[in-house]
Amino acid sequence: MISVSGLVKDFGDFRAVKGISFEVPKGQILGFLGPNGAGKSTTMKILTCFIEPTAGTASIGGKDILEDPLGVKKQIGYLPESAPSYGEMTVSEFLMFIAEVRGQSRTDAKKSAGFMRETCDLLAVWDQPIETLSKGYRQRVGFAQALIHDPPVLILDEPTDGLDPNQKHAVRKLIKEMGRKKTIILSTHILEEVDAICERAIIISDGLIVADATPDALRERSRYHNAVTVTVAPRDVDKAQSMISSVVGSANMEIISDDRTTIRAFPRKGETIAMKISEISRERNLSLEQIRVEQGRLDEVFRTITKSAIN
């Protein structure tokens, strides 16, 4: 559905995007991750034909962004960063305007605006000027604007930025529902978001793609993947330490709590240690109050990947 090849974008002497290529099949929700200034927004602006790439190209639904920008724009619903809109218009006027510019007749525009009022829950603010609305409502208006023509492709630049936890949850639910029928690219620097909604994550750092995988696969790269955390009674602290260092070596052991009762063991590459630890502690008559296997931490992976890319 979306195919990007060799995108490069220079701003003066500064190369913001340094050759990005990827494909997104129909119906996928792709998360764009990366530190601020990594080139996420620039890539999205190129895909939506707001700016032209210095080199490379992309196509959406078979239409090339350089040869047929109007054809591309018709298929996209775009939510720019911080959801700009015309503040002096009311929500209904604004949505009608977008629908009409997108080529709908007045009757159709009214119908689709009405549909958006329900989908994005805008009834309470329908006739209020947008500039008087809270951040959460503005973001929802931005959503409604992007969805009003029922586009096959959605491009969302930090869709949950500045929302409170409830609003974030609502927006994520909405995106997930949309994702059943639409191809979606969204950028974020909130990792839990990628976990919650994306089927695939691309990490961009310093203008380059540094990782492209499912959130689970990314998590497996974490040092914490399959790490085991055990808690023992205070009298068993020394016993527990020697037991764990016998399994993973003392270098891969970390004492977490001040009273030394909680210990974490990191596996050596590709090793599964949970079974081993529980077996050995049974042999040694050591009772574990708690044992937990870690999934791995996205934020840690994110930091490692983006830092090493810069250095």
Place this chain on the structure above:
Amino acid sequence: MTNFVPLFKREFLGYFRSPVAYVFIVIFLLSAVGSTFFLGGFYEGNQASLDAFFSYLPWLFLVFVPAVGMRLWAEERRSGTVELLFTLPIEITEVVLAKFVAGWAFLAVSLALTFPLWITVNYLGSPDNGAIFAGYFGSFLMAGAYLSISCFTSALSKSQVISFVLGVVICFVLVLLGWGVLTDAMSAFLPVWLLDVVTQAGFIPHFQSISRGLLDSRDLVYFASAIAVGLSLNTLTLNVRKAS
């Protein structure tokens, strides 16, 4: 051109969504009437005509038109809606034209609201209404030329104030070029052919010739090309600077 209507409508009605437009109109009308009666010596002239009004109009427009045009692009870029606008399936020329026509329509409304002056001269005497109509037509064309320049300067900056000042400066030069006082002064040292070129580049000679009721195609071509140049520069500027 199907997108023209909603774009125009949004822009035109946009003027009336904020109180600023009403303030502009009131100030314009007050200064139009003030200049006609006090500076122009409307009564002392003892003539049933609107010449006094029309002769000060190029100077009033100098401030009024850039003030009307400054918002058009500067605000769009400042608030980031330019990104929204140019990711909609529309051609850049459509938006440029729609915004320009919306501003022009607003200026036409302001001009039309000076109708009490027309009623007054008709009440006081029997003026040549054909000449008055020609004067209004010339004013409308001239307003378009000022506005296209203001559209261009509005696209140059994110700040409405800077856009306004740039607009005033460029329009001022174009007014001065054709201003009688300056032309007389220049005639002392410029050869006639050069003086002609300089003078013909200014607004006033063309405006005056239309106001006199002479519908010379050269004057129409002058204003049409001034508008075309302004809007082309506007489009070019947007292509280069919309994202910066």
